[in-house]
Amino acid sequence: MNLKINKYIALSFLTVGALTMSSCNDFLDREPLSSVTPQQYLNNENDLASYALGMYNLNVFSTHGGWGVGTLNNDNGTDNQATANANYNLWVHQYRQVPNNGENWEFSRIRNCNYFFEQVMPKWKAGIIQGSETNIKQYIGEMYFFRAWEYFSKLQSYGDYPIVTRVLKDQQDEMVAASKRSPRNEVARYIIQSLDSAVMYLQADFKKKNRITRNAALLVKSRVALYEATFETYHKGTPRVPGEPGWPGANMDYNKGKTFNIDGEIKYFIAQAKDAAKQVADNVPLTQNNGKMNPGLGQVNGFNPYFDMFNAVDMSTIPEVLLWRAYGTEQSITHGVSVYIRNGGNTGVTKALVDNFLMKNGLPIYAAGSGYDTQYADTSTQTVKVNRDERLQLFLAGKNDVLNSTNDTTFFGNAGILNIQECRDITGYRLRKCFSYDPKQAPGSNLDCTYGSIVFRAVEAYLNYIEASCLENGGNSIDPTADAYWKQIRARAGVNTDYTVTVNATDLTKEDDWGVYSAGKKVSSLMYNIRRERRCELMGESVRMMDLKRWRALDQVKNYIVRGFNLWDHIWAFYTKKPDPGKLPVPGDMLIYNGGNTSNVSPKTDGKYLCPYRIIVANNKVYSGYNWDEANYLDPVPYRQIQLASPNKASTELSTIYQNPYWPVEVGGVAMQ
Secondary structure (H helix, E strand, O other): OOEEEEOOOOOOOOOOOEEEEOOOOOOOOOOOHHHOOOOOOOOEHHHHHHHHHHHHOOOOOOOOOEOOOHHHHHHEOOOOEEOOOOOHHHHOOOOOEOOOOOHHHOOHHHHHHHHHHHHHHHHHHOOOOEOOHHHHHHHHHHHHHHHHHHHHHHHHHHOOEOOOOOOOOOOHHHHHHHOOOEOHHHHHHHHHHHHHHHHHHOOOOOHHHOOOOHHHHHHHHHHHHHHHHHHHHHOOOOOOOOOOOOOHHHHOHHHOOOOOOHHHHHHHHHHHHHHHHHHHHOOOOOOOOOOOOOOOOOOOOOOOHHHHOOOOOOHHHOOOEEEEEOOEHHHOEOEOHHHHHHHOOOEEEOHHHHHHOOEOOOOOOOOOOOOOOOOOHHHOOOHHHOOEOHHHHHHEEOOOOEOOOOOOOOEOOOOOOOOOHHHOEOOOOEEOOOOOOOOOOOOOOOOOEOOOEEEEEOHHHHHHHHHHHHHHOOOOOOOHHHHHHHHHHHHHOOOOOOHHHHHHHOOHHHOOOHHHEEOOEEOOHHHHHHHHHHHHHOOOOOOHHHHHHHOOOOOOOEEEOOOOOEOOOOHHHHOOOOOOOOOOOOOOOOOOOOOOOOOOOOOHHHOOEOOOOOOOOOOOOOOOOEEOOHHHHOOOOOHHHHHHOOOOOOOOOOOOOOOOOOOOOOOOOEOOO
16 A cells, blocks of 8 residues: 655645545555655644545545536436436346455555554644644544544445454454454444544534534534434344344354344434434524526526525535535636536436425325326426426426526527437436536536535435434424424425425325335335435435435335436427428427337337336346345445455455355355345
C-alpha cells in the first residue's frame, strides 16, 4: 500500500492541499502504513486538515460529476427509476456470480482512519499538535465520521464484517485473527459509537458546510440506527440476522457462547435513531415552498426556494442543506447535470412513482373524491400533475413547463423517448430536480455547471424520526413529535396536512409500490404512508435501494414490468417525421414496435404505457420483468478473501471468513435462493 503527501488542486469539496491514498485491495492491505509515511507528518493543524480532506477525495460521497445527470442516476434499477440498460446482477435470476476478488471487501479506507488515530491521538493528548484546538478537534471528528461512514457501507453490503480498530502488522496469524466477522448488530453499534465520537468533536458550522459538521453526523447516526432497526425487524427469522436459524456465523468457533437479544437490539437502535434525528429536526428548519411551479419571464433563479435549493451555487446559506459539494470553473470543477436534464439523460421516472404522489387534498389518485381524472389525467406529462402533490409539480418535467425562462416560447415539450441513448427519456417521465434556469449554468452543450450538489439534507431526519416512531409502536401509531414533523413535510409539499385522510383512504392492493411489503406481507396503512412520504420527498436522491433492502421489500418482486408514461392514448401521434413536400404528415410514423433491433417503443399489445424493457426481444434478459434473488439482500463475499483468511491462505474450510447466506463458496457460483 502506498501513501504519499501531495499538494494539488483537489477535485473535491474544497480546493486545498490533499492526501492521496491507494490500496493493493488485498486481504487487510498488509503493507504497514508506518513504513511509507513521513514520520514528521500529522504534527499540526494543517497536516490534520490535509489528511482528513484526502478522505473526501476518495469519492466517499456520491455527488454530481462529468457526463450525465449526476446523483439523479443513483435510483436507477428500482421501482422509482429506469435507465436504458437494466441491472442484470440485481434483476435476472441466478445471473450474479461470486467474484474471485472485489474491492468492496477491502479495508484501505478503514486502515487510513486507524493510522490517523494511532498517530494523532497520542500526540493530541500529549498537547504537541500545533494549531487551533477547535479545528484540531474538527479534523479528529471528521476522521471518526469517515470510519463510521465506511463501516456503514460495509454493513449494507455484507452485514457481518470484521471490526478492525488498529493498523495491523504484516503477520499472517494477526491478519487471520483480525478477519473474524463481527455480527451485524455489533458492527452497527460500533458505527454509532464512532458517530458519537464524531459529534463530540465536530463543529456546528465549518467551512460553509463543505465539510462534515455536527448536524451531518447526527443525521447519519439516525440513518444508520434506523437502517439496523428496520433490517433486524423485517429480516428477523432469516440467516441474515445474527442468532436466527441458519445464520452462518453460528458455525464459527469464535462465536461460540454468543447470545442475541434481537428485540432488545431493535429497541436500542430505534431509540438511537429517534434521539439523533430529533436533535437535527428540532434545530434545522425546512426550506419553504412558495407554491410557484415555474419561473416568470426573465427570472433565472429565485422563483421558488424549494426548487432553488437543488441548484444553488452557494448552498451554505440554506439551513436544510447539511453537507454539499461546491464547484467552480476557475478550478475546473464542474458537472453537466443541467445540460442532461435539458436534453434527456438516459434515465426516467416510472409510472409507479408518479402514481404514488397524492392529490393536494391528501387522497390517493384512485380514491373516491380525489379529483383525479382516471380517463384523461395521465394522457400528458402536464395533465398528470394537475392538483397533485407540489413535489410532483415541481420536480417532474411536464411538456408545458418552462425550459428557458429568458423567453416565453421554450418548453420541455414531448419526451425524448427516441433520442440517442445518452440523452433518452427512458420512461417518458423526466426529473426536473437539480435543474437550473440560469443561462450561466452550462450554456449550450458545455459541461460547466457550477451549482452545488447536496449530500445530506435535514428533511431526512424528520422522515427518520417519523418511521422510527411508527416502528416503535408496532406500525400502528406515531408520537406527537412525529405527528408535528409529518405535518411540516406535507405542508411544504402543498398537501393536506391531515395524514389520517390519506391513511384511511389507502387501499394497499391498488398501490404499485414495493414499499407496500416487508417479508412478502403488506405492512400497515400507516407505515406504508410513511414510506410513501419518504419515497416522494427523496425521489432521485440515492436512498431508494437502501430503503427497499432494509425493509425486506423485494421478496415479492417476480416478473415485475417497469412502466413509464401513457404513450398509446394520445402522445404517440406527436412522434411524426417531417413530411416530404406536398405530402401530409403521418401521425406517429417515427414509432417502430416490432420487437426487433429496429424497434424503438414497446408495442400497443403490451398496454398503453411505455415499457422500456419490452422494446427489443433478443438478448433481453428482463423482457419478462424483474426477478429478485433473496441472496442479493447481501453481497457475496469474494472467494479469494475467504481463502486469504485461512492459516495457509488457500483452504476455505479453515477460514475465519464465512460466506453470506444463499451464496456458495465458489468462484462463479450463483444465488441458491
